[in-house]
Structures are given as structure tokens and as C-alpha cells.
Amino acid sequence: MDFYFVAKCADFEALNTSHTTCEWASRRHETTTSPHKLLQECYSTGQVFLIFSVNESKGWQGVAKLATSPTELPDKDGWHRFKLIWQLTFPDNHRNGLPFSETADMAVRKDNGEILLLSKCRNYTQIPADLATKLIDKMKACCQNIIVPPKPPKPALFTLEESDKSQFELLWGKLNQVVEAKGRILMTCPFGSQRYNLANENSDMDMFVVYMASTRAHLSLTTPPLTMKSHEADVADFTVVEVKRFCDLVTSGDPRSIETCFLPSCVIYLSSDEFKEFCDSCRKLLLTKELVAKYLGDALGTKGLKLLHKWLSQSVPDQGKINKLFYIVLRNLVLARQVARGEELQPHLLKDSPDWKLLLATRAGQYTNEEMEERVAKLKKEVEGLVSSPSCPLPDHCDVSQVEKWLLKIRCADLCNDPNFPFTN
Known part of the structure; x- marks a missing residue:
């Protein structure tokens, strides 16, 4: 079962920091159910997603999935921290994301029957799955239509007459x-x-x-x-x-x-x-576990599996680019599995090992897209299962x-x- 919550963000600096660290946190509430307790309960029974909105921005700026449950005890500053895997972010030239005006017809019915506009929801308000899916689809469509201007080329740090x-x-x-x-x-x-x-x-x-x-x-x-x-x-x-x-x-x-x-x-x-x-x-x-979460984010995020799905939906996909990106996604998952198993990381893969053969064959296009997607799904499930297991030997940070x-x-x-x-x- 999937659970969705609004996550209000103080400013864009905090949001950008989370993009880098893949971390978020909640404070304990003494008068109401503390958000970290609610997230813990949902995390124990399904997947938990946060839909981010920066205060005063009048927009929706991103979607992230919880990679770890919030800590039971707060840190010295009173925060219950947890790891994220970012599912959707907006480029810098469109950082305000999807405007609230695009979701003016979307509202949440509270337990007391009151109707609350989605844009008026407070931090950690739970959103029904069907409404959250509709919102995320709008965010994806908005993000896909953004044109990122190319950066002007900079002078070379060093050059050579030949570069063979x-x-x-x-x-x-x-x-x-x-x-x-x-x-x-x-x-x-x-x-x-x-x-x-x-x-x-x-x-x-x-x-x-x-x-x-x-x-x-x-x-x-x-x-x-x-x-x-x-x-x-x-x-x-x-x-x-x-x-x-x-x-x-x-x-x-x-x-x-x-x-x-x-x-x-x-x-x-x-x-x-x-x-x-x-x-x-x-x-x-x-x-x-933080390292594993970063590997999963690289493999499954906007520069990994999500980009693959976008390419695969094109009328005439570039199979060479698709093979290379599948290879990168699988490579990140292979290395994440090493860490999640409690093994020593071995980025320099042994020649003729199963993982080495898999990645070279993937890059050479020896598998169909369906076969590669099956391998990605299998590895993803294995890694997530290992790192969420009570017997996982890895520290959080x-x-x-x-x-x-x-x-x-x-x-x-x-x-x-x-x-x-x-x-x-």
C-alpha cells in the first residue's frame, strides 16, 4: 500500500540540500500525533511518499520516497531524521515547479468533513492515493515540458594537440x-x-x-x-x-x-x-544505508530508470542510448547490492564474474528492453529487501x-x- 503526505519546506536552500543529501526530518509534536510516528506506522506497512512544496512559492517542487523509517529518538536539535530516494525534481530554471493554480480544483476531505484545498494543506497532511497520483502526474507533465537552456561553453582548462x-x-x-x-x-x-x-x-x-x-x-x-x-x-x-x-x-x-x-x-x-x-x-x-540509498536514487531517479521510461515511450527510441542507460542503472544496483549484503565494496568488477558479464552484455545490447527491465526490477527488490531487513548490518550514516x-x-x-x-x- 502506498501512502502520500505533503511536506512543507522552509526555503529552496533546504530543498536543494535535501536533493544532495537525500535526507529529511520531522520534529516531535506534543499536542498532536507526532509526524515521525505517523510515518513510521505507514513505512512499516507500505511505501511512503512526500510531495514537497516550498513555503511562499505557490507551487509543488518535488516527490521523494522514504528509503528509511524516521529515527525513534530525535537528534540533539530535536529532529527525527530519515533517508529519501528522490523520484521527481524540477530544474533550476523552473524551480517553482507546478503552480498551485494548476491544482485549484483538487481538495482533501478532512475527518470532520471539512473540504481543504490541496494548496492549503499543512505539513504532513495525508493525501488520498488517487488524488496524490493525479497531482504527481500533473507534476511529471509540467517537468517534461520544461526546456532547459544550454550553458555557454567555458574555455578549456587544458588542451592537447591530439587526444587519442x-x-x-x-x-x-x-x-x-x-x-x-x-x-x-x-x-x-x-x-x-x-x-x-x-x-x-x-x-x-x-x-x-x-x-x-x-x-x-x-x-x-x-x-x-x-x-x-x-x-x-x-x-x-x-x-x-x-x-x-x-x-x-x-x-x-x-x-x-x-x-x-x-x-x-x-x-x-x-x-x-x-x-x-x-x-x-x-x-x-x-x-x-545512506550510500545504498544514493545508489538507488541514481539508479531509479530522474537520471536513471525514470529517464529510461521517458525514452522508451518515444515513437522512435534511440536503442544505443537506452542500452547504455540500462547498463548504468544496473551497475548502480549491482554495487548497491554489494553494500546492502554487508560485503566490501568492489567497484572494479572481476573479469568474467556474473556481474561483469551481465553489465557488458547489457551495454552491448544482448538483451531485450523487457529482459533488462525484469533484471532491474529483480535487483531493486533484492536491494530494498536487504537494506530494510532487521538483520542488515549497515549503520544509517x-x-x-x-x-x-x-x-x-x-x-x-x-x-x-x-x-x-x-x-x-
């Missing part, structure tokens, strides 16, 4: 040279299909770099860049993150960042002693204390070794 695969070492070296102008590199590794041992002759060269800007730079008036990404003019796709940003990502369950901590040495191009120490002391702490300890240690060491800092002598 034989220049792999040159690409790495050139990127490292650019990053070292900002700070010291801690780790460099592949970011795309190469990290999963699934590259073919058509695979792009994607790169991921973690660097550390000097502690002195962080204490100065000029803040070092936390993230650098490739532009259209660059010869390779890359993402560069400063170590503070990297720590924020891994402790909030970001799959791509966490995967870098579980790659075998044969895949990593460069790894410092500090990064090896981080992997030894912290990486097991990163395997959480990462214990950040060990990560903070490591970050402070390398920051202090950098400061002590800086001959130009006035207090190190």
Missing part, C-alpha cells in the same frame, strides 16, 4: 600539472567505465583527482577552489575536488567518491601516503569523527611543514 588513447599518460600528466598549481595531489584515478573494469574501445577517458590546498591558503582571504570540472573544450572529462570537499562527499554517502577508496592499486594512477592512511582507517565507515580526525591531522602537518607560515618557527 595512446596519449593516456600525457593526459594524466597534463592534468596533474594543472592541479599541482593549486595544491598537492593526494589521489588520481579513473572516473568512468575504466574504474569498473568495463571499458571498451569507445570508452571516454574520465579522471578523478583529490588534492589538498595548503592550510595557509584556507586561512587566507583567497579561498582555494573546492571543485574543478572539465569544460566542453577539454580533451578529457575530469573532476577535481579539494580534500575538504572530498570528506564532505564521502561522509554524506556520495557513491562515486566512496568508490575511489575501494579501488585496487592497479587502477589508481597516483596515491599519497595520506590517502592510503585514509583508506586504511576510514573507508569501512563509509559503507552505510557514517560516523564522521574518524574522518575529521584524519583531515585535521593532514592539515596540521601541512601547516607545521610550511616554512613561510609565521607561527611554524
